[in-house]
Amino acid sequence: xxxxxxxxxxxxxxxxxxxxxxxxxxxxxxxxxxxxxxxxxxxxxxxxxxxxxxxxxxxxxxxxxxxxxxxxxxxxxxxxxxxxxxxxxxxxxxxxxxx
Numbered sequence: 001x002x003x004x005x006x007x008x009x010x011x012x013x014x015x016x017x018x019x020x021x022x023x024x025x026x027x028x029x030x031x032x033x034x035x036x037x038x039x040x041x042x043x044x045x046x047x048x049x050x051x052x053x054x055x056x057x058x059x060x061x062x063x064x065x066x067x068x069x070x071x072x073x074x075x076x077x078x079x080x081x082x083x084x085x086x087x088x089x090x091x092x093x094x095x096x097x098x099x
Contacts, residue, residue: 007031007053010046021057029054035069044080048073 001009008019011034023029031054038047048070055066 003049004053004057007049011050021053026060026062035073039073042076042080044073044076048077 008021011017011030012019014037015030015034017030017033019030021031026032031050035047035051035054038044038050051066051070051073054060055063055070060066
């Protein structure tokens with residue numbers, strides 16, 4: 001099973017909806033709806049992966065909007081990991097006060 005198939009299966013299980021990657025109405029698209037579900041649960045890594053599938057597999061006029069949401073989710077992944085600068089990715093950090 002490839003990444004797209006795994007994500008589609010996860011979206012179907014998470015939303016209880018049949019996944020139709022060709023759904024023209026963005027607001028009804030399972031990937032789009034699952035993105036916001038993940039976002040609201042602060043599951044930014046999953047949100048990024050889910051919306052990336054929509055972005056990569058559609059020719060929507062909303063492609064730049066999707067890309068912005070994907071980048072925002074990626075930024076929040078880094079914030080959750082306490083990476084404040086791109087150069088810190090992969091670096092080991094001592095625990096900060098309050099962590």
